[in-house]
Amino acid sequence: xxxxxxxxxxxxxxxxxxxxxxxxxxxxxxxxxxxxxxxxxxxxxxxxxxxxxxxxxxxxxxxxxxxxxxxxxxxxxxxxxxxxxxxxxxxxxxxxxxxxxxxxxxxxxxxxxx
Amino acid sequence: xxxxxxxxxxxxxxxxxxxxxxxxxxxxxxxxxxxxxxxxxxxxxxxxxxxxxxxxxxxxxxxxxxxxxxxxxxxxxxxxxxxxxxxxxxxxxxxxxxxxxxxxxxxxxxxxxx
Numbered sequence: 001x002x003x004x005x006x007x008x009x010x011x012x013x014x015x016x017x018x019x020x021x022x023x024x025x026x027x028x029x030x031x032x033x034x035x036x037x038x039x040x041x042x043x044x045x046x047x048x049x050x051x052x053x054x055x056x057x058x059x060x061x062x063x064x065x066x067x068x069x070x071x072x073x074x075x076x077x078x079x080x081x082x083x084x085x086x087x088x089x090x091x092x093x094x095x096x097x098x099x100x101x102x103x104x105x106x107x108x109x110x111x112x113x114x
Numbered sequence: 115x116x117x118x119x120x121x122x123x124x125x126x127x128x129x130x131x132x133x134x135x136x137x138x139x140x141x142x143x144x145x146x147x148x149x150x151x152x153x154x155x156x157x158x159x160x161x162x163x164x165x166x167x168x169x170x171x172x173x174x175x176x177x178x179x180x181x182x183x184x185x186x187x188x189x190x191x192x193x194x195x196x197x198x199x200x201x202x203x204x205x206x207x208x209x210x211x212x213x214x215x216x217x218x219x220x221x222x223x224x225x226x227x228x
Contacts, residue, residue: 031214033215040123040220041220042118042205042218042219042220042221043159043205043216043218045215045216048214048215050214058215088157090157090158090159092159094214096214102149102161102164103161103216104161105151105158105159105160105161106158107156107157107158108157108158110157
């Protein structure tokens with residue numbers, strides 16, 4: 001089945017460690033996105049990529065890094081510089097062609113840093 | 115700048131009641147898209163509807179209906195005869211044409227009790 005996979009679903013790390021969240025899609029979508037969601041908050045955009053080997057910062061990029069070496073993969077690294085990394089992280093993708101602007105989401109990764 | 119406001123933080127209803135979720139948006143563009151997403155307890159966002167700014171026809175899909183009014187910059191979502199399975203957080207979002215990103219509201223948590 002086509003879709004977006006994020007692994008793992010739950011992730012625990014010690015403070016001061018970098019951690020990489022995986023996002024893979026087999027929808028042949030060009031654009032991919034990372035969002036952060038905190039309790040009672042909407043989704044805030046961290047980074048997005050519209051094409052391989054290119055990405056742009058979103059509203060809250062500080063303390064995060066990404067890469068887009070393959071069309072189907074857009075991993076997010078939460079670095080030790082991120083002050084409050086505990087959150088729910090959602091990956092999304094979108095077909096860049098045509099007038100379809102909706103994004104499709106993965107199941108999310110819940111990161112807990114102690 | 116774009117902005118989406120969902121003033122209702124949480125709504126509680128009893129099964130079979132009708133419920134309307136409000137969404138008010140701000141944009142400088144005349145051409146834009148509006149979206150509704152559902153986030154069940156599992157966490158994954160599910161796309162419900164996309165509406166472009168030139169189409170003000172109301173949309174009905176089963177028990178779901180959407181009322182788009184440009185005059186009041188609103189895109190409200192009504193669930194008729196609510197069911198327990200409708201319990202979720204619902205997000206309204208906006209995208210201006212030519213931009214790859216979505217601006218989300220903070221979401222409305224709907225609790226439907228039996």
